[in-house]
Every structure is written in structure tokens, then in C-alpha cells.
Amino acid sequence: DSEDEGDQEYLFKVVIIGDSAVGKSNLLSRYARNEFNMHSKATIGVEFQTQSMDIDGKEVKAQIWDTAGQERFRAVTSAYYRGAVGALIVYDISRRSTFESVGRWLDELNSHSDTTVVRMLVGNKCDLENIRDVSVEEGKNLAETEGLFFIETSALDSVNVKKAFEIVIREIYDNVS
Numbered sequence: 001d002s003e004d005e006g007d008q009e010y011l012f013k014v015v016i017i018g019d020s021a022v023g024k025s026n027l028l029s030r031y032a033r034n035e036f037n038m039h040s041k042a043t044i045g046v047e048f049q050t051q052s053m054d055i056d057g058k059e060v061k062a063q064i065w066d067t068a069g070q071e072r073f074r075a076v077t078s079a080y081y082r083g084a085v086g087a088l089i090v091y092d093i094s095r096r097s098t099f100e101s102v103g104r105w106l107d108e109l110n111s112h113s114d115t116t117v118v119r120m121l122v123g124n125k126c127d128l129e130n131i132r133d134v135s136v137e138e139g140k141n142l143a144e145t146e147g148l149f150f151i152e153t154s155a156l157d158s159v160n161v162k163k164a165f166e167i168v169i170r171e172i173y174d175n176v177s
């Protein structure tokens, strides 16, 4: 413990990845601004949002990056991943193909990162229980196999969104402090 510990600044880069339309942008807007958009188009121009949280009396900031639609063209750049210490890998529980893409996103993340990245598998749209296409068990199993945290969320109903980000940010903090 140093005397100036209180002045320490924590700023962590966290990226959100996953197939198009799984709800990445809405997870971020729900977390950062408590907003949801039913007809959200790819947000052009907004690269990231900075969100602060208090951990053990310290201000911890997360700079959370959204793909701004690049994933549709499989053109998520190295700059996007550079320096990331946390990642949310998102799929849509009502669309199995987005779950099947998770492996590819993990490979891409691995190939772009040179440090340990705290990774959370996120099954979004859990409000769509009636058209569920991926069971909770399958999500859990994949997360266990790959060594990821796992959570199901709904950006629409505000279920577990804050929790998903905060688990990642806290784990990063615990790893560095």
C-alpha cells in the first residue's frame, strides 16, 4: 500500500463483440444511459462510452467500446481490440446462429490480444423466452469449457445488464490491484 493510493487512476478498456443485431449497442446504451432503442441502426461515430463505478471507495472507469456496425462486414479492426482488458461476447438466445459464432469471436479476440482479457459470455434477449433457441445450460457449458463468465441479459427489460458489465470491471480491478 502506497500513501498516494487514493490518487491512483483506473481506466479499463472493455470491448463488446458478437454478431450483428444481438443487442450490443443496446446493452451499452442501457448500461451507460439507461436507454433502449427498438429500431436501433448501427451507431456511426460513437466509438466508446466511459462509465464510472465505485469499487472499494475508488473510482474505476471503464471505457466501453461498441463496434458501430463494423461486424456486419467482418471488418472489426485491430484498433478496436488494442489495449482491451475486458470483453463481452454477446449472442442472442433466440437465434442459434449467433451462439454458433461465439467460437469465431473468441478466436478473433485471442488473436488480437497480448494480455489477459476478462471475458464474459452474454446471452442477450432473455425476455424472448417464448422463442428461445439456446438453452441456459448450453450457454453455461460453453462458458465453462472456454473459461468465461456467463450471464443472460435483457437490454429491453433491464435484466442483468449492469451486473454483466460490473462483474467484468470488478474482475479486471481485482486482477490489477
Ligand code: GDP
Pocket: 018, 019, 020, 021, 022, 023, 024, 025, 026, 027, 037, 038, 039, 040, 041, 042, 124, 125, 126, 127, 128, 153, 154, 155, 156, 157
Ligand atoms: P447490435 O447490432 O448487436 O448492436 O444490436 P442492437 O443493439 O442494434 O439491437 C438489434 C435489435 O435487437 C434492435 O431491434 C433492438 O431493439 C433489439 N434488441 C436489443 N436488445 C434486446 C433485448 O434484450 N430484447 C429484445 N427483445 N430485443 C433486443
Ligand code: MG
Pocket: 024, 025, 026, 041, 042, 043, 066, 067, 068, 069
Ligand atoms: Mg450495434
